[in-house]
Amino acid sequence: MSDKDDPRACCETPLERAEADLAAAKAELTDAEREVGKAESEIKEAIQEEEHCHEFSVEVLYDGVKKKFEVRPEETVKTLLDKAINAFGPLPNPHMLSLYKDGEELGDQLTIKAAGIKPCEMLLLRPSKVKGGA
Amino acid sequence: MIAPYHLSHEVLERSFAHFRECGRGRRECQVLWIGPWQSPDVIAKVVHPKHEARIGGFMLDDRWINAFWIELGNTDMGIRVQVHTHPGEAFHSPIDDEFPIIHKPGFLSLVIPNFGLGQVGFAEAYLAEIQPNGSWQEVSISSRLALT
Numbered sequence: 001m002s003d004k005d006d007p008r009a010c011c012e013t014p015l016e017r018a019e020a021d022l023a024a025a026k027a028e029l030t031d032a033e034r035e036v037g038k039a040e041s042e043i044k045e046a047i048q049e050e051e052h053c054h055e056f057s058v059e060v061l062y063d064g065v066k067k068k069f070e071v072r073p074e075e076t077v078k079t080l081l082d083k084a085i086n087a088f089g090p091l092p093n094p095h096m097l098s099l100y101k102d103g104e105e106l107g108d109q110l111t112i113k114a115a116g117i118k119p120c121e122m123l124l125l126r127p128s129k130v131k132g133g134a
Numbered sequence: 135m136i137a138p139y140h141l142s143h144e145v146l147e148r149s150f151a152h153f154r155e156c157g158r159g160r161r162e163c164q165v166l167w168i169g170p171w172q173s174p175d176v177i178a179k180v181v182h183p184k185h186e187a188r189i190g191g192f193m194l195d196d197r198w199i200n201a202f203w204i205e206l207g208n209t210d211m212g213i214r215v216q217v218h219t220h221p222g223e224a225f226h227s228p229i230d231d232e233f234p235i236i237h238k239p240g241f242l243s244l245v246i247p248n249f250g251l252g253q254v255g256f257a258e259a260y261l262a263e264i265q266p267n268g269s270w271q272e273v274s275i276s277s278r279l280a281l282t
Contacts, residue, residue: 063213063236064171064206091237092268103200124203127237130183132164133191133229134220 056119060084060099066122073113077106084125100124136240138280139214141167141177146254146281152182153219153250161187163250164194164218166235168211177214189221191229199235215242215279219250224260231262231270239266242278 012020054073058080059066067087071080077099085094099106101123106115117123149165157163164185167177184198206212213236220227224245234243245260252258261278262270 061203061207063238064168064209064211066207089238092239092264092266093237096232096237100200100203103197122207124200126199126203127233127235129193129233130199130235131191131193131229131233132216132218132227133162134222134225134227 058117059122060125061122062088062125071112075112077110077115078108096127097125098128100126137175138278139175139177140280140282142282145177145180148180149217150250150254157219157249159249159251161189162192162219163187164192166213167215169214171210171212215244217244219246221249223247224258226262226270239264
């Protein structure tokens with residue numbers, strides 16, 4: 001539409017027209033912000049859903065008894081270790097116990113993913129050292 | 135009152151045989167008394183772990199512990215008592231306190247004096263038990279172990 005056809009052109013001052021344009025732009029901005037907010041919460045939900053989907057179970061063996069635990073890849077080995085120590089006891093002197101995978105002691109700060117722990121895998125809960133002496 | 139574990143004379147005799155054969159009166163030695171989880175008050179078997187030993191101490195082989203852990207899981211057995219020798223008097227040393235194979239309240243550790251060269255039995259032996267706070271406390275042998 002040309003200025004000639006625009007009904008505002010004959011009766012609005014340039015300032016009034018600019019103010020009207022600004023109001024329209026603000027309304028569009030509000031809509032856009034609402035859309036961004038909606039998209040952000042959809043992303044958050046999707047991330048949570050993906051994390052939940054990746055939860056899997058492992059077994060921990062202590063003193064001949066197996067127990068099942070749910071883990072997530074980004075959790076630390078320490079989180080699983082603490083859960084296991086509580087589930088099997090709680091066991092006193094928890095600092096003396098570690099989780100073992102394929103015969104190797106797992107570092108507490110590793111994530112489940114970094115430790116290479118796979119679904120349904122069996123981990124050993126055992127003392128790092130067993131010794132005695134007079 | 136805590137029910138005692140029941141163990142046979144055979145288990146006790148085999149344990150002393152291991153102490154004498156392995157320790158030869160010169161080194162400490164350890165055995166483990168295990169039993170089925172279906173009958174938690176029964177000690178059914180003696181296991182002689184792979185270990186390094188010297189006159190005043192021993193240490194279990196790390197790989198052996200891994201394999202043994204899996205065997206316990208496969209056979210549904212648990213460790214009831216760790217039993218080891220001392221060169222002289224039987225007592226629970228700070229190393230014994232700190233490095234048991236099981237960290238669980240109620241777990242027992244029996245110490246046999248004189249490298250186990252004496253008469254088969256509990257004479258002069260020392261029995262300690264893990265308390266809920268993780269400390270060890272001496273308990274009477276007859277209150278925890280019954281020979282059958």
